[in-house]
Amino acid sequence: MACTDAFDMPLGKAPLTYGKWLERYGPLTWVVASGKQYLIVNDYETMKELMEKRGNIYIDRDSTVLLGELIGQKTLTHRTPYGPTWRQHRRFLNRALMAPIVKRDYSAAMIRKTLAFLNALVDRPQDFLMENKKMTAELVTEISYGMIEDDEDGGHDFVKMHLDIAKISATTAEGYWVDYLPWMKHIPPWTPLAQWKRDAIKWRKQYDFARDYMFDAVKKQLLNTRGEGMPASLVRNTLQEVYSQQDSKSGEELQNDETAIKQTSFSLFRAGAETTESVIRTFLLAMTLHPEAQARVRSEIDAVIGPNRFPSVDDKGPEKMPYLEATLLESMRWNPPVSSILPHLPIRDDIFRGYFIPKGTAVVGNAWQVSRDPQLYHQPSVFNPERFLKRNENDGSLTLDTSVLSPWEFVFGFGRRICPGRDLGFQAAWITAAFVLWAFEMRAKDGMSMEDGYMATDEERFNFAAIS
Numbered sequence: 001m002a003c004t005d006a007f008d009m010p011l012g013k014a015p016l017t018y019g020k021w022l023e024r025y026g027p028l029t030w031v032v033a034s035g036k037q038y039l040i041v042n043d044y045e046t047m048k049e050l051m052e053k054r055g056n057i058y059i060d061r062d063s064t065v066l067l068g069e070l071i072g073q074k075t076l077t078h079r080t081p082y083g084p085t086w087r088q089h090r091r092f093l094n095r096a097l098m099a100p101i102v103k104r105d106y107s108a109a110m111i112r113k114t115l116a117f118l119n120a121l122v123d124r125p126q127d128f129l130m131e132n133k134k135m136t137a138e139l140v141t142e143i144s145y146g147m148i149e150d151d152e153d154g155g156h157d158f159v160k161m162h163l164d165i166a167k168i169s170a171t172t173a174e175g176y177w178v179d180y181l182p183w184m185k186h187i188p189p190w191t192p193l194a195q196w197k198r199d200a201i202k203w204r205k206q207y208d209f210a211r212d213y214m215f216d217a218v219k220k221q222l223l224n225t226r227g228e229g230m231p232a233s234l235v236r237n238t239l240q241e242v243y244s245q246q247d248s249k250s251g252e253e254l255q256n257d258e259t260a261i262k263q264t265s266f267s268l269f270r271a272g273a274e275t276t277e278s279v280i281r282t283f284l285l286a287m288t289l290h291p292e293a294q295a296r297v298r299s300e301i302d303a304v305i306g307p308n309r310f311p312s313v314d315d316k317g318p319e320k321m322p323y324l325e326a327t328l329l330e331s332m333r334w335n336p337p338v339s340s341i342l343p344h345l346p347i348r349d350d351i352f353r354g355y356f357i358p359k360g361t362a363v364v365g366n367a368w369q370v371s372r373d374p375q376l377y378h379q380p381s382v383f384n385p386e387r388f389l390k391r392n393e394n395d396g397s398l399t400l401d402t403s404v405l406s407p408w409e410f411v412f413g414f415g416r417r418i419c420p421g422r423d424l425g426f427q428a429a430w431i432t433a434a435f436v437l438w439a440f441e442m443r444a445k446d447g448m449s450m451e452d453g454y455m456a457t458d459e460e461r462f463n464f465a466a467i468s
């Protein structure tokens with residue numbers, strides 16, 4: 001392990017800088033910046049050792065005073081500290097987002113949204129990025145609530161509310177004095193230099209309104225109809241389950257369950273929309289820049305599905321369509337949506353490989369570096385779905401090569417904090433990919449290709465933001 005200094009802490013494209021530390025210092029780099037301790041982990045085995053094998057220790061999350069505490073984002077599942085509230089969130093989410101439930105309850109919404117996306121592409125192909133954003137934002141909202149607006153309450157635009165909240169997060173991301181001097185949170189809002197506090201109160205109201213708005217609508221409808229005719233959604237399904245146990249629960253327990261469902265459903269948009277959008281965006285980019293790979297996926301779709309029916313989730317899986325599966329895996333590896341995995345903080349002091357790691361250190365796994373590890377992937381910057389495939393010697397068919405590390409092993413994080421929406425996100429991306437290439441051939445504008453050097457380096461091609 002090596003220590004570097006705060007001035008080396010990158011402001012932009014962090015995973016690339018972390019990757020350079022691997023060459024200089026080895027897999028672990030210790031950094032202290034703005035009074036906070038970070039441990040940057042740059043290889044897969046070490047991430048697994050810390051966040052999975054020692055997952056009971058490296059399980060906490062950090063949060064800032066302004067955004068986390070005063071505005072309330074600490075209550076989003078991915079920001080919730082380790083403890084009973086987080087465990088309750090995970091119990092609901094793990095059950096509600098299991099692969100068979102996703103397939104049974106949410107496939108129809110995914111197909112409906114994808115067909116709307118295809119229609120938009122016919123009319124306005126140049127808007128594909130914006131339409132992809134819209135599709136994934138609406139899909140995750142519908143999965144959370146079964147609808148995208150509450151007509152009875154004036155039809156506020158829920159997606160827009162979320163986008164506004166994302167702006168608040170961006171505005172506050174660089175930190176305020178109160179984040180370093182927590183006693184400042186007690187300063188009354190009317191004092192002359194407390195504009196930040198007045199802003200925080202305003203943002204808190206905006207945040208609380210958005211969090212309660214759709215949840216309250218679904219709850220009201222459920223109480224009025226007992227769920228008759230309501231579409232499946234995370235809120236409907238989990239509230240129904242909780243209400244079915246109301247005889248065995250105290251009023252306080254029911255209230256706690258409701259609060260947890262409200263927080264988890266509100267978290268899904270922040271955690272699930274842009275990440276799924278990223279997988280689809282990378283797939284579309286890869287298919288455009290690699291016409292040969294696109295042609296192989298399209299011929300697989302032609303052979304398995306043909307022109308007379310739509311793709312269906314029953315076609316999904318490496319046994320039926322190995323090349324499509326490998327292409328999506330390669331899209332997730334080529335550009336991991338969360339290039340720096342959210343920090344896992346140890347809940348107690350730990351000794352690892354002889355190094356002392358204090359409680360509260362932000363342990364950051366650099367998923368990007370794993371995706372570019374030449375020991376794991378030959379020519380890692382090259383988009384090559386075949387790296388995940390091998391030919392069956394007996395019948396010549398293709399199967400997944402399990403000796404190659406699947407991106408499933410690192411792009412969704414590790415241990416008990418692993419992404420609970422991974423099956424949902426992957427299935428949504430699969431449906432979009434299958435429908436787009438069933439319906440269209442994609443070509444780059446003006447016939448540009450990788451050979452022309454079009455955005456040829458990783459650094460130019462991807463943005464390395466929180467969601468890349």
Ligand code: HEM
Binds near residue numbers: 090093271273276417
């Ligand atoms: C498809 C692409 C997706 C990717 C690549 C992705 C990736 C991740 C990663 C890296 C984490 C952090 C895991 C860790 O700390 O070890 C995470 C957490 C999380 N993800 Fe996803 N995610 C995706 C889709 C989704 C979807 C569709 C949902 C839900 C609708 C979702 C919900 C969550 C939640 C709630 C957490 C917080 C878990 C916790 O802190 O306990 N994600 N995701």
